[in-house]
Amino acid sequence: MSLRASILATGSYVPDRTLSNEDLEKMVDTSDEWITTRTGIKNRHISGAGEYTSVLASRAAENALVAAGLAPSEIDILIVATVSAEMTMPSCACLVQNEIGAVNAFAFDVNAACSGFLYALSVAEKHILVNPQLKILVIGAETLSTRVDWQDLNTCVLFGDAAGAVVLGSSELGDGLIAEKLFSDGSLHNLLYMDGAQSLNPALNNGEYQGSFIKMVGKDVFKYAVNAMENAVRVVLGQAGVDIGEVSLIVPHQANIRIINKLTQKLGVDAEKVYINVSKYGNTSAATIPLALDEANREGLLQSGEYIVLCAFGGGFTWGATLIKWQ
Ligand code: COA
Numbered sequence: 001m002s003l004r005a006s007i008l009a010t011g012s013y014v015p016d017r018t019l020s021n022e023d024l025e026k027m028v029d030t031s032d033e034w035i036t037t038r039t040g041i042k043n044r045h046i047s048g049a050g051e052y053t054s055v056l057a058s059r060a061a062e063n064a065l066v067a068a069g070l071a072p073s074e075i076d077i078l079i080v081a082t083v084s085a086e087m088t089m090p091s092c093a094c095l096v097q098n099e100i101g102a103v104n105a106f107a108f109d110v111n112a113a114c115s116g117f118l119y120a121l122s123v124a125e126k127h128i129l130v131n132p133q134l135k136i137l138v139i140g141a142e143t144l145s146t147r148v149d150w151q152d153l154n155t156c157v158l159f160g161d162a163a164g165a166v167v168l169g170s171s172e173l174g175d176g177l178i179a180e181k182l183f184s185d186g187s188l189h190n191l192l193y194m195d196g197a198q199s200l201n202p203a204l205n206n207g208e209y210q211g212s213f214i215k216m217v218g219k220d221v222f223k224y225a226v227n228a229m230e231n232a233v234r235v236v237l238g239q240a241g242v243d244i245g246e247v248s249l250i251v252p253h254q255a256n257i258r259i260i261n262k263l264t265q266k267l268g269v270d271a272e273k274v275y276i277n278v279s280k281y282g283n284t285s286a287a288t289i290p291l292a293l294d295e296a297n298r299e300g301l302l303q304s305g306e307y308i309v310l311c312a313f314g315g316g317f318t319w320g321a322t323l324i325k326w327q
Contacts (some may be wrong), residue, residue, distance in 0.1 A: 004176030005128035005168055006164045008135075009070075010294035011063030012164040012232035013056050014045040019145075021157070027045065028153055035157045039256020044160030044282035046145045051161075057067045057141035060163035060290070061100055068158060070135060072100045075167075078107040079124055081116025081286035083194065083315070084142045085109065090279055091145040092201035097138065105137070111194070114253050114314025115163070116140055116286035117320055119181065121310075125177050132170035139165040140286035149193055150211035153308040158255070159214065160282035164290025175305065175327040179239040181232055182320035184186045188224065192315040207319075225255065225313040226262045232321035233311050242249040242321050244269060248306035251296060254278035277302065285314065302326045 019042050020034035034042055047056065057080050064074060078093050087091035091105035112119040117140035124136040141163035150156050170176070196212040203209050229252060237244055244267060252260050257278055264274045275296050284291060289310050296302055304326055311321040 002174060003132055004174060005125040006176030006326065008167045009068035010164070010166050010297045011060050011065070011067055012162065012289065012291045013059035013063060014162045015047045015056065016235065017021055017045045017046045017048050019044050019077050027150065028156060030153060031155055038258070039158060040278050041157065041282045042279040045162060047143045047161045048186055051143070051241050053082055053084050053143045054086060054092050054099060055162035056161065057082070057092060057096045057139045057165070058099040060141065060165040061096060061139055062135050063135065064165040066165050070167060072102040073104050074135055075105045075137050076103040076134040077127055078102050078105040079110055079120045079136065079138050081112065081120040081140045082142055083111055083112045083113055083116070083285060084147050086145055092141065101300070104136065112254065112314065112318040114283070114285045114288065115312040115316070115318035116314070118180070118291045118312045119176070119308060119318070119321045120169070121298035121322060122180055122182060125214050128168060128170050134169070136168040138164060138168055140288070140290045141317055142285040142287050144214070144283070144285055147212065147214050152213065154218055155214050155216055157176035158283050159286050162281055162284035162287040163188055164287050164294050166290055166293065171327050173327065175325040177322060178322040178325050179236040180320065181235045182237065183228065183232065183318065184315045188317045189315070191220045192317070194315070200265060204212065211304045217230050222256070222259060225259050225318060228264050228265065228317070228319040229311045229321070230266045230311050232319055233309055235310065236321045236323045242246070242307055242323060246307055247273065247275055247302065247309050249275055249296060249301055250309045250311065251275045251289055251292050251313050252280065254292060255283045256315070
């Protein structure tokens with residue numbers, strides 16, 4: 001049986017502070033009813049002073065390390081998927097390395113927006129296949145509350161802050177990451193973006209710059225997200241020769257309940273086979289999948305030998321799916 005990269009442990013962390021739909025009603029012209037029916041989101045967690053992306057990432061990483069029974073010094077590679085690190089340079093991963101004391105790791109970030117965790121997992125897997133002894137921390141972490149225009153009704157109700165992490169190692173049992181397929185289409189970058197580079201943003205040059213906020217054409221993103229994730233899931237199942245009926249749990253990117261429900265319907269799977277926690281956290285971009293995976297793990301929903309599918313969609317556009325046989 002061939003050796004595979006395998007998730008040895010999961011961990012997550014969210015800030016204590018919360019922002020409910022009722023809180024948002026007091027800030028902008030919205031309603032709990034509108035947000036709930038359009039998005040399924042009821043609540044988000046919002047970082048407080050000093051709770052930077054690297055801090056959330058570090059707490060999630062520490063929780064995953066405890067679950068794995070590993071010391072920080074035993075980690076060989078540390079990868080953070082994020083689009084909202086508190087610094088452009090150095091990487092968020094280097095800040096996390098310092099914060100948790102992963103002194104023997106090399107560290108770098110991956111930017112694939114909401115698909116970032118699956119991209120980072122893919123990179124980590126390739127290292128494991130070359131050297132099965134490695135232990136790799138793969139983290140998705142965001143503080144999107146710092147990137148939201150709190151006056152923009154279209155986006156301010158959607159996003160939240162969180163981090164999730166996994167420790168990747170190897171399994172000789174043939175379980176682990178079975179198949180993956182990642183996609184990008186940069187021609188659609190204008191439908192979901194956050195400009196920040198001075199050379200691309202004229203507003204930065206006239207002294208009126210207010211910050212770099214998420215901008216989105218919601219309806220188009222919605223349509224693409226459903227079709228892209230459905231296709232990605234079908235491709236990975238096809239690669240592995242696994243029937244959708246054999247899958248125990250699908251853990252999709254948590255952006256919007258209607259996207260998830262439509263995906264569920266198009267894939268023809270039972271609703272209870274799809275993990276959903278978007279109501280509690282909103283869209284936490286690269287953090288949604290590892291956060292959901294950790295919750296599902298702690299709820300006992302990930303059983304040895306079962307097929308789990310992860311799928312994501314995000315700015316870029318980027319999207320993809322990963323098929324795992326849980327160890
Ligand atoms: N609260 C109250 N009303 C709002 C609102 C809000 N937060 N946001 C928009 N509206 C209003 C609009 O102004 C519009 O009013 P009008 O009919 O008087 O013009 C109406 O609601 C409908 O707006 P629309 O943009 O057509 O809503 P929608 O049904 O497309 O829902 C989204 C908007 C953003 C929820 C939806 O497009 C979506 O979920 N898209 C995907 C977003 C996403 O998940 N992105 C990340 C992917 S990684």
